[in-house]
Amino acid sequence: MNKRTLLAAIAAFALPLPALAQTAPDVAALREAALEDDLAWEITEGLTTEIGQRLAATEAEARARDWSVKKLTALGFQNVRIEPFTMPVWERGDEEAHVLGASAQKLTIAALGNSGSTGSRGVEGDVVYFASFADLQAAPAGSLKGKIAFISHAMTATQDGSQYGPSGAARRLGPSLAASKGAVATLIRSIGTDHHRNPHTGGTTWAQGVKPTAAAALSLPDAEQLQRLLKRGPVRLKLVVTSEMKGQGRSGNVIAEVPGSDPAAGIVLIACHLDSWDLGTGAIDDASGCGIVTAAAKRVADAGQPRRTIRLLWAGAEEPGVFGGAAYFAAHKSEYHALASESDFGADRIWRVEMRLPESAKAVGDRLVTALTPLGIAKGSGEPDGGADVGAVIRAGTAVVALGQSGLRYFDLHHTPDDTLDKVDPAQLRQNVAAWTTMLAIVANAPETIGPAPAPARR
Amino acid sequence: MNKRTLLAAIAAFALPLPALAQTAPDVAALREAALEDDLAWEITEGLTTEIGQRLAATEAEARARDWSVKKLTALGFQNVRIEPFTMPVWERGDEEAHVLGASAQKLTIAALGNSGSTGSRGVEGDVVYFASFADLQAAPAGSLKGKIAFISHAMTATQDGSQYGPSGAARRLGPSLAASKGAVATLIRSIGTDHHRNPHTGGTTWAQGVKPTAAAALSLPDAEQLQRLLKRGPVRLKLVVTSEMKGQGRSGNVIAEVPGSDPAAGIVLIACHLDSWDLGTGAIDDASGCGIVTAAAKRVADAGQPRRTIRLLWAGAEEPGVFGGAAYFAAHKSEYHALASESDFGADRIWRVEMRLPESAKAVGDRLVTALTPLGIAKGSGEPDGGADVGAVIRAGTAVVALGQSGLRYFDLHHTPDDTLDKVDPAQLRQNVAAWTTMLAIVANAPETIGPAPAPARR
Numbered sequence: 001m002n003k004r005t006l007l008a009a010i011a012a013f014a015l016p017l018p019a020l021a022q023t024a025p026d027v028a029a030l031r032e033a034a035l036e037d038d039l040a041w042e043i044t045e046g047l048t049t050e051i052g053q054r055l056a057a058t059e060a061e062a063r064a065r066d067w068s069v070k071k072l073t074a075l076g077f078q079n080v081r082i083e084p085f086t087m088p089v090w091e092r093g094d095e096e097a098h099v100l101g102a103s104a105q106k107l108t109i110a111a112l113g114n115s116g117s118t119g120s121r122g123v124e125g126d127v128v129y130f131a132s133f134a135d136l137q138a139a140p141a142g143s144l145k146g147k148i149a150f151i152s153h154a155m156t157a158t159q160d161g162s163q164y165g166p167s168g169a170a171r172r173l174g175p176s177l178a179a180s181k182g183a184v185a186t187l188i189r190s191i192g193t194d195h196h197r198n199p200h201t202g203g204t205t206w207a208q209g210v211k212p213t214a215a216a217a218l219s220l221p222d223a224e225q226l227q228r229l230l231k232r233g234p235v236r237l238k239l240v241v242t243s244e245m246k247g248q249g250r251s252g253n254v255i256a257e258v259p260g261s262d263p264a265a266g267i268v269l270i271a272c273h274l275d276s277w278d279l280g281t282g283a284i285d286d287a288s289g290c291g292i293v294t295a296a297a298k299r300v301a302d303a304g305q306p307r308r309t310i311r312l313l314w315a316g317a318e319e320p321g322v323f324g325g326a327a328y329f330a331a332h333k334s335e336y337h338a339l340a341s342e343s344d345f346g347a348d349r350i351w352r353v354e355m356r357l358p359e360s361a362k363a364v365g366d367r368l369v370t371a372l373t374p375l376g377i378a379k380g381s382g383e384p385d386g387g388a389d390v391g392a393v394i395r396a397g398t399a400v401v402a403l404g405q406s407g408l409r410y411f412d413l414h415h416t417p418d419d420t421l422d423k424v425d426p427a428q429l430r431q432n433v434a435a436w437t438t439m440l441a442i443v444a445n446a447p448e449t450i451g452p453a454p455a456p457a458r459r
Numbered sequence: 460m461n462k463r464t465l466l467a468a469i470a471a472f473a474l475p476l477p478a479l480a481q482t483a484p485d486v487a488a489l490r491e492a493a494l495e496d497d498l499a500w501e502i503t504e505g506l507t508t509e510i511g512q513r514l515a516a517t518e519a520e521a522r523a524r525d526w527s528v529k530k531l532t533a534l535g536f537q538n539v540r541i542e543p544f545t546m547p548v549w550e551r552g553d554e555e556a557h558v559l560g561a562s563a564q565k566l567t568i569a570a571l572g573n574s575g576s577t578g579s580r581g582v583e584g585d586v587v588y589f590a591s592f593a594d595l596q597a598a599p600a601g602s603l604k605g606k607i608a609f610i611s612h613a614m615t616a617t618q619d620g621s622q623y624g625p626s627g628a629a630r631r632l633g634p635s636l637a638a639s640k641g642a643v644a645t646l647i648r649s650i651g652t653d654h655h656r657n658p659h660t661g662g663t664t665w666a667q668g669v670k671p672t673a674a675a676a677l678s679l680p681d682a683e684q685l686q687r688l689l690k691r692g693p694v695r696l697k698l699v700v701t702s703e704m705k706g707q708g709r710s711g712n713v714i715a716e717v718p719g720s721d722p723a724a725g726i727v728l729i730a731c732h733l734d735s736w737d738l739g740t741g742a743i744d745d746a747s748g749c750g751i752v753t754a755a756a757k758r759v760a761d762a763g764q765p766r767r768t769i770r771l772l773w774a775g776a777e778e779p780g781v782f783g784g785a786a787y788f789a790a791h792k793s794e795y796h797a798l799a800s801e802s803d804f805g806a807d808r809i810w811r812v813e814m815r816l817p818e819s820a821k822a823v824g825d826r827l828v829t830a831l832t833p834l835g836i837a838k839g840s841g842e843p844d845g846g847a848d849v850g851a852v853i854r855a856g857t858a859v860v861a862l863g864q865s866g867l868r869y870f871d872l873h874h875t876p877d878d879t880l881d882k883v884d885p886a887q888l889r890q891n892v893a894a895w896t897t898m899l900a901i902v903a904n905a906p907e908t909i910g911p912a913p914a915p916a917r918r
Contacts, residue, residue: 049687052564105511108876196655197876221879228508417656420680
């Protein structure tokens with residue numbers, strides 16, 4: 001028995017012992033100890049190194065599930081299991097963009113998830129530039145026949161990541177809209193804020209009745225190059241994008257639990273996603289999220305059996321369309337979730353907490369805000385964004401706490417080849433673990449009823 | 460006649476008019492005016508946008524020569540011409556690296572210039588890690604038979620760029636040395652200081668009698684990934700690198716002049732290189748260098764005919780082995796070069812001037828140091844590095860002034876796909892033009908004899 005196995009054995013014994021007298025753990029002590037955490041790093045480093053990229057429904061994602069089950073079991077979690085599901089599989093192929101004519105040159109692109117194919121011979125077309133998604137919306141029907149649409153935006157890095165929504169429309173909806181107006185292919189300026197030669201991929205969706213065409217992102221330097229060329233005159237491009245849908249494939253959620261002493265008090269669901277895009281190794285998106293929530297759960301479990309069951313959801317297939325989150329909800333919607341939360345916005349410092357709790361749990365929220373203050377975290381005034389994988393659970397009326405990381409650097413890396421381990425700052429990662437440990441220790445042990453907290457009607 | 464043609468015509472008239480009374484220009488006024496320069500940016504933007512990458516001896520480099528002749532002629536320079544030469548041509552092919560086995564994943568690589576080929580079927584081999592070039596040197600003969608060598612280094616960004624020499628040995632000499640010890644291929648940690656997923660290419664050389672093998676650079680995140688995997692156990696890789704030599708091809712130097720009033724006073728040779736590696740658009744390496752020296756020459760010319768002829772050398776084929784510099788020296792070594800200088804270290808702020816001048820020109824150096832001080836430039840104590848393309852001219856005993864840019868950011872970008880226009884800071888670029896204008900105004904008009912200044916014997 002080597003040291004690692006010994007530690008795993010000790011850990012395995014640590015969890016099942018019920019605390020004889022249920023006392024609330026010393027939250028401040030847990031918080032301070034978590035600032036020395038190494039487990040979140042160990043998980044992030046392990047997943048990104050030993051598995052690397054983990055594109056949904058690939059062999060690599062399956063290896064990642066096996067890795068996760070082994071890891072979570074060794075850490076002493078209970079009811080560790082894979083809940084499989086099927087989903088449509090998309091695969092990247094070749095991808096090339098060539099400026100034709102007097103300024104012949106190659107541009108760097110990456111196909112968007114769910115992109116159609118040009119076929120191996122590619123397509124040629126004159127470029128029509130749209131400074132924003134709104135400009136594309138204004139283009140007349142049929143006006144892009146035979147053209148390649150190029151959609152830009154002016155996304156700015158913000159601490160709350162709030163420009164991802166509006167800027168991201170170019171990626172999520174642009175290719176389908178351009179195709180519906182006759183475009184043979186669509187390029188977008190990467191939905192990102194860096195200036196490296198690494199395009200940002202990400203999912204695009206096709207409206208019903210629209211035949212998927214090739215859709216790809218230019219790196220920001222390449223998007224600006226194309227804009228400079230367009231200022232000089234018409235630009236004709238040749239694109240080769242051979243991505244395609246590969247029928248139904250298999251993915252799965254990995255679930256693990258810290259069983260609570262009071263099953264009637266409901267489940268605290270904490271999530272991250274195990275899959276990544278295929279370009280990077282998914283360090284900030286979202287191995288670090290799995291590291292953070294898991295390290296926090298382990299710390300709270302080690303302090304004594306919590307009142308509420310803490311359930312870890314390492315979701316599969318978030319990136320191509322939240323298939324794991326949907327499968328989880330379908331399987332578990334009848335259970336009582338007292339609260340849900342997800343870490344899926346990197347591992348830079350948490351600066352804000354937002355929450356939606358029922359009136360019965362107002363004191364829980366107050367204790368939480370007080371306990372997070374020493375970590376430099378303050379209460380925000382907005383509606384909490386719980387995270388994609390717990391979105392369905394939250395929309396069904398579950399209470400939510402959102403610990404918001406700084407997004408100032410996130411969209412430099414998001415969905416690019418640059419999403420690698422070296423981008424995770426161990427000190428900031430530990431602050432995340434401390435915040436999550438604090439939150440979990442409070443909500444999992446709160447004597448109050450937490451209960452449902454329906455979201456307000458959308459404006 | 461459109462506005463651009465009109466301006467070109469005016470410029471064409473501006474230069475040939477000899478200053479009736481030869482007076483030294485007001486250096487301070489020229490320096491301050493140059494801080495508003497737009498020409499260096501215009502050249503940098505034009506070359507990188509309209510041509511893009513300019514790999515030596517390719518069609519793109521030929522287009523760049525035509526572009527340059529047109530531009531330099533329009534700016535009013537005299538004796539604008541291409542001096543062609545032939546050289547061995549290297550071309551990049553496919554390049555892939557795959558970790559085999561339980562941690563199967565792709566690593567990001569770029570072939571080094573002059574790399575051999577694995578053939579399209581690739582090679583497989585176990586990785587042998589060397590923390591430095593010295594460690595590879597210490598490996599016994601034959602010890603790498605059938606293996607893939609992986610050479611690392613610990614390069615640090617420095618203001619003077621001085622770690623490029625020692626760290627760069629891994630790239631320049633490593634693959635040949637590893638091949639001589641039996642390695643089937645060599646990977647190096649990119650000679651760079653960033654952490655982006657963009658490998659740094661660059662030339663490697665093969666010792667006589669060593670058959671070229673595949674040689675490629677891993678991006679820094681990939682090199683660290685491979686190191687982490689090696690800590691866990693043996694790693695086997697499959698490499699596909701199909702770069703190859705394509706026989707002799709055609710390149711050329713572009714030359715332009717501001718004729719001086721006193722041919723006996725010698726030529727002031729100022730250089731940059733027109734070619735780039737193929738991964739980026741060669742903005743900092745070295746379109747900006749051409750912009751800087753040319754804008755400075757134009758400013759000095761516009762102030763009145765200089766005493767000495769200013770000769771611009773936009774060298775071809777610097778990157779694969781200074782073929783343009785060698786061709787220039789072969790053709791022009793019998794001419795009297797009073798001084799030589801090159802801008803080939805990006806366009807960040809110049810902070811240091813180093814020079815080697817004969818005793819007769821000591822006062823020239825003193826005036827230069829005084830005039831550069833307001834730009835934040837101070838005299839360094841080292842031997843000047845004149846630049847590769849004027850290296851042969853300098854080694855033959857020509858005086859040299861080296862205006863040293865900050866290298867703190869240079870090796871983040873050098874030889875990567877990320878060497879693009881957005882990395883050039885217009886304000887710092889203008890400071891470069893101001894420093895070069897100051898230098899040129901002084902040395903081209905100095906009444907003193909400048910004359911030969913042999914370098915001290917190497918230690």
